[in-house]
Amino acid sequence: MAGPRHSQDDPRPGGFAGNLVFLAEDLRAEGVSAGTSELMDAVSALAEVAWTEPDDVKEALAATLAKSPEDRKKFDLVFERFLFRASEEAAIREGVREGDASQAGDQAAGDDAAFDEADLRDAIMQAIRDGDEGAMRDLARLAISAFGRRGQGSGVIGVDVQRIRRSLGLRSDPQPDAPQGDPRREGLPREQLRRFEQLLRRELERGAIERTQQLPPSRPLADLDRGLPGSSLQDLQNVHKVVAQLKRRLKTQGQENRGRKRHAQIDVRRTMRASLQTGGVPVDLRYRPVRPRRPEIFVLCDVSTSVTSASVFFLSVLHALHDAFRKMRSFVFIERISEVTEVFERERDFKRVNEAISRDAGVADISGYTDYGRVWSEFREQVEDELHPRATVIVLGDARTNGRDPRADLFADVAAKAGRTFWLNPEPRLYWNYGDSVISAYEQYCEAFECWTTEHLEEFVKALTRPVR
Amino acid sequence: MADSPSSVHDVRAGLKAADYLAGESTALVAYLATKLGKPVLVEGPAGVGKTELAKALSRYLSRKLVRLQCYEGLDEAKSLYEWNYRKQLLRIQAEAEGTGWNSVHDDIFGEEFLLTRPLLEAISSPDPVVLLIDEIDKTDQEFEAMLLELLSDFQVSIPEMGTVRATSMPIVLLTSNNSRELTEALKRRCLYLWLDYPALEEELEIVKLHTPELDDTIARRLVEVVGMVRDLDLKKPPSIAESIDWARALLLLGAEDLDQDVFRETMSVIVKHRTDLDLVAERVGVRLAAGSRGGA
Numbered sequence: 001m002a003g004p005r006h007s008q009d010d011p012r013p014g015g016f017a018g019n020l021v022f023l024a025e026d027l028r029a030e031g032v033s034a035g036t037s038e039l040m041d042a043v044s045a046l047a048e049v050a051w052t053e054p055d056d057v058k059e060a061l062a063a064t065l066a067k068s069p070e071d072r073k074k075f076d077l078v079f080e081r082f083l084f085r086a087s088e089e090a091a092i093r094e095g096v097r098e099g100d101a102s103q104a105g106d107q108a109a110g111d112d113a114a115f116d117e118a119d120l121r122d123a124i125m126q127a128i129r130d131g132d133e134g135a136m137r138d139l140a141r142l143a144i145s146a147f148g149r150r151g152q153g154s155g156v157i158g159v160d161v162q163r164i165r166r167s168l169g170l171r172s173d174p175q176p177d178a179p180q181g182d183p184r185r186e187g188l189p190r191e192q193l194r195r196f197e198q199l200l201r202r203e204l205e206r207g208a209i210e211r212t213q214q215l216p217p218s219r220p221l222a223d224l225d226r227g228l229p230g231s232s233l234q235d236l237q238n239v240h241k242v243v244a245q246l247k248r249r250l251k252t253q254g255q256e257n258r259g260r261k262r263h264a265q266i267d268v269r270r271t272m273r274a275s276l277q278t279g280g281v282p283v284d285l286r287y288r289p290v291r292p293r294r295p296e297i298f299v300l301c302d303v304s305t306s307v308t309s310a311s312v313f314f315l316s317v318l319h320a321l322h323d324a325f326r327k328m329r330s331f332v333f334i335e336r337i338s339e340v341t342e343v344f345e346r347e348r349d350f351k352r353v354n355e356a357i358s359r360d361a362g363v364a365d366i367s368g369y370t371d372y373g374r375v376w377s378e379f380r381e382q383v384e385d386e387l388h389p390r391a392t393v394i395v396l397g398d399a400r401t402n403g404r405d406p407r408a409d410l411f412a413d414v415a416a417k418a419g420r421t422f423w424l425n426p427e428p429r430l431y432w433n434y435g436d437s438v439i440s441a442y443e444q445y446c447e448a449f450e451c452w453t454t455e456h457l458e459e460f461v462k463a464l465t466r467p468v469r
Numbered sequence: 470m471a472d473s474p475s476s477v478h479d480v481r482a483g484l485k486a487a488d489y490l491a492g493e494s495t496a497l498v499a500y501l502a503t504k505l506g507k508p509v510l511v512e513g514p515a516g517v518g519k520t521e522l523a524k525a526l527s528r529y530l531s532r533k534l535v536r537l538q539c540y541e542g543l544d545e546a547k548s549l550y551e552w553n554y555r556k557q558l559l560r561i562q563a564e565a566e567g568t569g570w571n572s573v574h575d576d577i578f579g580e581e582f583l584l585t586r587p588l589l590e591a592i593s594s595p596d597p598v599v600l601l602i603d604e605i606d607k608t609d610q611e612f613e614a615m616l617l618e619l620l621s622d623f624q625v626s627i628p629e630m631g632t633v634r635a636t637s638m639p640i641v642l643l644t645s646n647n648s649r650e651l652t653e654a655l656k657r658r659c660l661y662l663w664l665d666y667p668a669l670e671e672e673l674e675i676v677k678l679h680t681p682e683l684d685d686t687i688a689r690r691l692v693e694v695v696g697m698v699r700d701l702d703l704k705k706p707p708s709i710a711e712s713i714d715w716a717r718a719l720l721l722l723g724a725e726d727l728d729q730d731v732f733r734e735t736m737s738v739i740v741k742h743r744t745d746l747d748l749v750a751e752r753v754g755v756r757l758a759a760g761s762r763g764g765a
Contacts, residue, residue, distance in 0.1 A: 033653065035657060037657055038657065041505070041507065041660070044505055045501050045505060045660075048500070048501055048504040048505065049477065049497065049500075049501075050476070050477075053477075055493055056477055056493075056497055059493060059494045059497040059498070060497060060501060062494070062661075063494070063497070063498045063501060063660045063661050063662060064660060064661075066661065067510070067656040067657075067659070067661040068512075068656075068661075068663075069512070069647075069663050072661075072663055269554075272554055272558070273552060273554045276552070276554060276557050276558070276561075276577065279561065280558060280561055280562075
């Protein structure tokens with residue numbers, strides 16, 4: 001990434017096409033899969049739009065390079081960063097400086113004192129409320145020079161941005177004590193405010209680049225995918241989205257193929273059609289596709305406090321699984337286990353399921369800490385007769401025993417009776433086996449997955465729906 | 470007549486004339502589709518006008534619209550072609566006497582016995598068409614794989630007959646509600662367009678375009694309320710089509726203002742789930758002005 005790209009007297013090789021390749025490289029670095037065929041599409045698309053329309057150029061690139069909503073978001077960020085860096089690089093190369101011009105501007109502003117702070121603040125708020133991009137950009141520069149003059153620059157861009165924002169009193173939440181007619185009364189639109197902060201940041205970066213005469217290393221985009229269970233509300237929506245997709249996939253894939261041809265029924269229509277090849281004599285028979293059989297699944301879900309945030313996620317996964325598999329029994333556990341299959345069958349609404357389980361499952365006994373040993377023995381007692389080699393057991397939990405005996409022998413017994421056993425752990429693999437986590441004791445008897453982002457969940461679904469043997 | 474638009478602006482104006490307000494990116498991608506001959510994959514939440522875009526394009530370019538509605542289990546026989554085996558059987562029987570097998574064999578696998586299904590129809594049509602493959606995410610991955618040949622080369626291979634090449638270049642739109650991740654191979658062959666709920670002003674324009682008689686202030690109020698409702702965490706947020714329906718309903722009822730009473734009575738036009746109804750009534754209903762009739 002570094003190296004020849006940023007050397008100052010050597011413009012990028014390959015002219016325009018080269019630049020496009022660099023853009024694609026930046027995109028790939030952020031996880032957007034932009035292949036060569038996409039690049040070629042991009043070039044042919046660009047041939048059709050007018051160069052003078054920046055929006056059209058950007059949209060044409062986006063339509064050919066970014067092919068999902070997430071990719072599109074990344075594309076917007078990468079594209080902006082790319083243009084910014086490219087123009088700054090060119091400015092350094094050509095030796096273009098703004099210093100003189102802006103100093104002259106400062107002089108003029110200082111002279112007639114047109115921009116005292118209150119005026120500046122009002123103008124900025126107006127621009128933010130109207131979403132006037134051009135005005136915001138100009139005002140961002142004014143704000144920086146106003147605060148720069150007072151010697152408040154800390155040198156750290158993020159700190160400076162927040163400092164300027166605070167001293168201008170820009171907030172997105174309504175401030176009822178602000179005077180009548182002041183835009184702050186209603187609160188500023190969050191989106192636009194963020195945009196203004198971005199502009200501030202960019203202008204500050206520009207200033208820094210001009211001072212030091214070199215580009216800082218490019219920052220990777222903030223990790224867009226936050227862990228699932230950690231943060232609660234807005235992510236729950238994400239979880240539901242993934243779970244909905246999962247449902248679909250399970251519908252088409254979560255099945256084993258069963259049966260031999262002798263059980264199949266003959267498809268008369270297709271047999272007739274095939275018989276035409278042999279002059280109307282039905283030589284080879286066509287069969288109706290065999291109905292696939294769903295595997296039988298047992299799910300055990302930890303709902304203790306150490307996994308509170310994760311168990312909401314797990315329960316919604318459980319809920320989804322229930323729709324997809326006809327024969328499935330679910331249990332929740334802390335110290336004891338309790339079968340909740342009926343609750344899931346009765347309630348279609350996830351929220352109510354959640355309530356019902358926390359109300360009457362009765363899984364906490366005395367301490368409220370997970371007791372895996374007891375859970376295994378109770379589980380084995382309840383389902384012993386039903387476990388068979390085609391059954392799948394899925395455990396959702398963090399394997400933290402609170403110092404109690406893990407009783408891996410009982411778990412091994414369960415795993416041996418069932419065909420496949422999976423363990424989903426909501427903790428990152430890094431924390432496994434630290435403290436009271438005893439996942440390694442169980443891991444030898446089952447396939448263990450870490451599961452705290454939607455990607456992990458998808459991986460697990462792939463493993464679950466993989467054909468058996 | 471408007472077969473080849475010459476600029477993005479043309480497309481936008483043309484779509485507007487066909488009663489479709491296209492955003493910047495929509496118009497651009499539609500324009501690229503006509504120019505590059507590449508299929509367009511349109512994704513977005515339900516009811517933002519994905520299917521409508523295809524219809525509007527067909528109206529604007531005065532091309533016929535061929536639509537293939539996808540569903541689970543859709544196969545070649547229903548989407549591409551099928552041999553009309555009854556007719557083939559009749560033919561064999563009619564010529565049973567005296568004709569050699571070879572000549573019959575050559576005969577019965579001809580175009581006369583071919584039942585064209587939407588995909589084959591789209592590429593074999595003498596006039597260029599707009600092909601809409603609706604809700605591609607509802608099909609299985611196998612079907613997607615089958616589409617690849619059609620989408621990249623605009624040709625269909627029929628084992629008994631050979632390859633049918635497109636006589637005219639169709640404009641292909643695939644829509645998806647994103648309920649399943651589509652394969653990379655399919656995405657790679659398409660231009661991508663993400664349609665989202667429109668911004669307030671755009672939706673206002675759309676509503677006005679479809680119900681020009683509705684009072685401006687009510688229309689604006691309506692769009693604002695729909696925006697508020699979409700911000701809630703609903704099972705099914707109201708679509709643009711439902712905003713238009715609601716506007717029409719208000720027009721029919723002769724509502725003069727959008728207050729609590731009117732809202733409560735007509736809410737069911739935009740909200741279609743019992744639990745959603747409660748939530749909306751609780752969170753949005755109270756924010757409206759109290760009704761003139763019911764109020765204190």
